[in-house]
Amino acid sequence: MSAGPGQWAPSPTVHASCVLVGETGILIRGPSGSGKSTLALSLMLDPPRALPAARLVADDRVHLTPAPDGLVAHAPATLAGLMEVRYLGIRRFPFAARARLGLVIDLAAEDAARMPEVPGSVANLDGFQLPRLAIPPGMSPRLLVAAVLTGKNP
Numbered sequence: 001m002s003a004g005p006g007q008w009a010p011s012p013t014v015h016a017s018c019v020l021v022g023e024t025g026i027l028i029r030g031p032s033g034s035g036k037s038t039l040a041l042s043l044m045l046d047p048p049r050a051l052p053a054a055r056l057v058a059d060d061r062v063h064l065t066p067a068p069d070g071l072v073a074h075a076p077a078t079l080a081g082l083m084e085v086r087y088l089g090i091r092r093f094p095f096a097a098r099a100r101l102g103l104v105i106d107l108a109a110e111d112a113a114r115m116p117e118v119p120g121s122v123a124n125l126d127g128f129q130l131p132r133l134a135i136p137p138g139m140s141p142r143l144l145v146a147a148v149l150t151g152k153n154p
Contacts, residue, residue: 013061017083018073018099019043019054021149025073025099026054027062027125030107036060037084039107039141044093048146056095059083064126067100071128074098101130103148105141109134 017028017036021043028036036059043054058075059082065072074097075081081095104123106112112134123132133148135141 024102
């Protein structure tokens with residue numbers, strides 16, 4: 001079955017959250033309880049001063065679809081605009097229908113290096129190489145995300 005104009009072809013989902021910051025889609029991965037939704041919510045409601053407020057693309061399950069301009073993320077229709085906020089439940093937020101991914105953040109990453117020898121770690125997703133930020137367990141990533149997206153210290 002093929003998708004018509006303006007429709008998404010079925011694609012598998014990944015366990016992650018995704019936000020759109022400016023024109024950059026950020027895929028946030030990590031084990032359950034690592035803070036994916038918390039980071040997304042923080043970037044949406046209290047962004048570092050160097051960044052515009054993020055918009056939700058998807059929470060918990062993210063469809064990834066190859067496109068001519070890169071890898072595109074979008075929410076499954078049943079979850080569009082919904083986010084689980086710990087201790088508050090499921091909440092509805094304004095959302096972006098899609099985002100071209102420009103950064104992958106891996107939370108609780110065991111391979112995160114304090115002083116990376118080779119800057120520019122990459123994540124390979126569906127044949128696309130995307131910049132990757134590996135965050136060690138227990139560290140807050142908010143300002144690191146701002147530093148990566150702006151190319152300077154927040």
